[in-house]
Every structure is written in C-alpha cells, then in structure tokens.
Amino acid sequence: MVRSCLALPLSGVLATLLCGCDQSSGPSTSGSGGSDIAVCPGEGDRYIDHKCNHDPTHRVCAQLLDSQGQPLKWGPKGDFWKITGQEEFKWDADIRANHGDSWCICMWATANMITEVGCDNVHLRCDSTDLKWVLKSYSDGGVDLAPAKKCLQKKCPSAAASLLQEADDSNATSRPSSLLHRGGGRRSVSALTIA
Numbered sequence: 001m002v003r004s005c006l007a008l009p010l011s012g013v014l015a016t017l018l019c020g021c022d023q024s025s026g027p028s029t030s031g032s033g034g035s036d037i038a039v040c041p042g043e044g045d046r047y048i049d050h051k052c053n054h055d056p057t058h059r060v061c062a063q064l065l066d067s068q069g070q071p072l073k074w075g076p077k078g079d080f081w082k083i084t085g086q087e088e089f090k091w092d093a094d095i096r097a098n099h100g101d102s103w104c105i106c107m108w109a110t111a112n113m114i115t116e117v118g119c120d121n122v123h124l125r126c127d128s129t130d131l132k133w134v135l136k137s138y139s140d141g142g143v144d145l146a147p148a149k150k151c152l153q154k155k156c157p158s159a160a161a162s163l164l165q166e167a168d169d170s171n172a173t174s175r176p177s178s179l180l181h182r183g184g185g186r187r188s189v190s191a192l193t194i195a
Contacts, residue, residue, distance in 0.1 A: 038127040042100025052104035053130045057140050060110045060148070061128035065092055065101035072101070074113070075121030083116060084109070107134055108143035119151035126156035132163050 040061035043050040052061045064080045066072045071079035071092055081090045095103055102125055114122055131152060137145050153160040 037130050038125075040100070040102050040104050040125065040128040042095035042098045042102045043104050044094055044098060047104065050098070052128060053133065057106045057108065058104040059107055059130040059133045059137075060105050061102050061125040062105045062110070063102045063123035063125060065095055067101075069096045069101070072123055074123065075117045077117055077121075080113075083113065102128065106140065107137060107145055107148055108139075108141035110134075111140070111143050111145050111148040114147040114151045119147075119154055122151065122155075124152065124155055126152075126159055129156070131156060131159055135160060135163055 037051055037053055039050045040052050041050075042065070043052070043061070047054045052059050062080070064072055069092075071081060071090070073079055074083055077083050081087045081092075091103070095101060110122070110124070129152065134145065134152060135149055139145055
C-alpha cells in the first residue's frame with residue numbers, strides 16, 4: 001500500500017503521515033552506515049529487508065501496537081494515529097499482517113511527537129532505529145531534530161554514547177599547520193581541529 005505524506009495541523013505541532021516523505025536536509029543517503037540495524041518488526045515490504053535505513057527520512061522504528069495488536073497509547077493524549085490526526089489512515093492491520101507491532105517513521109514526525117507527548121511517552125526501538133543517521137542529522141522536513149536526538153540519547157544511552165564517541169573520534173584530527181608569526185618567520189604548530 002502506497003501512502004503520501006500529509007501535513008495536518010495539530011495543537012501547534014505539524015502532524016505527519018509517515019510514508020512517502022522525502023524532505024530531508026541531513027546526510028547523503030549513500031553509505032549511511034546503518035546497515036547493521038535490526039528489522040523493524042511490522043514494517044511493510046516497501047523496504048525488502050524491513051529495516052529503517054533506506055530513504056533519507058524513515059529512520060526511526062516506533063512501536064505502534066501493544067502486545068494484543070491494538071494501537072499502543074502514547075501517554076494521555078492517545079495512540080499514535082489519534083495524536084497525529086491520522087485515525088482515518090490507520091495502518092495497524094498492515095503491521096499485524098507483517099507479524100509485528102512497529103513501523104519506520106519519519107525523523108521529523110518523531111521530533112514532533114516527542115515535542116507533543118514527551119520523550120517518556122514515545123515507544124522507540126533502539127536496535128531497529130538508524131541511530132547513527134539520526135544523531136548526525138540536524139533537520140528533516142524543515143523540523144529541528146534536537147528533540148529526537150535528545151530523546152534517543154535518553155532511551156538508547158549506551159548505543160547513542162558509543163556512536164557519539166565514534167563521531168567525536170572521527171571528527172578530531174591532528175594536523176600540522178604553518179603560521180606566520182610576528183617576526184616574519186614561519187612557525188610550525190600542531191592544530192587540533194574538531195568539525
């Protein structure tokens with residue numbers, strides 16, 4: 001089933017239909033480094049391997065159904081579809097048909113949901129989310145991803161810390177630099193550059 005991306009106003013938060021969005025201002029999709037993530041259980045066949053690492057935006061695996069296969073509550077405001085104003089588009093039957101409870105959702109929808117209901121009320125699967133991609137992205141669909149990144153660091157502390165340390169290590173390089181100093185001669189220094 002193909003879905004398009006809808007934008008629906010919701011209490012000051014942009015609610016989004018989570019399929020077909022291609023509005024990213026993040027890293028290039030080639031070589032994402034997220035190929036080692038787990039399957040998002042319930043994700044459809046739009047991604048042959050059922051992983052959230054194929055397009056620029058659907059990088060977060062969110063649990064949308066409870067253990068009985070019913071829409072999972074995301075705090076006092078209701079389930080995912082109610083909060084996002086997508087009750088008439090509910091694809092819970094598709095998730096159940098795939099023998100799971102989760103779906104790959106847009107990073108910008110994730111950030112908006114966290115802003116709307118709070119980090120403690122969102123249900124994210126750390127092992128099935130492309131943490132490396134999300135943590136190195138700044139925005140998606142014009143939405144600041146800071147809330148999503150902060151929440152993922154809280155919910156997935158060891159994996160996020162490891163990836164952030166890896167990023168720090170790869171961004172810090174030591175290289176010699178030749179500078180002119182007051183006396184007119186050259187002085188060689190070693191500069192630590194952090195991108």
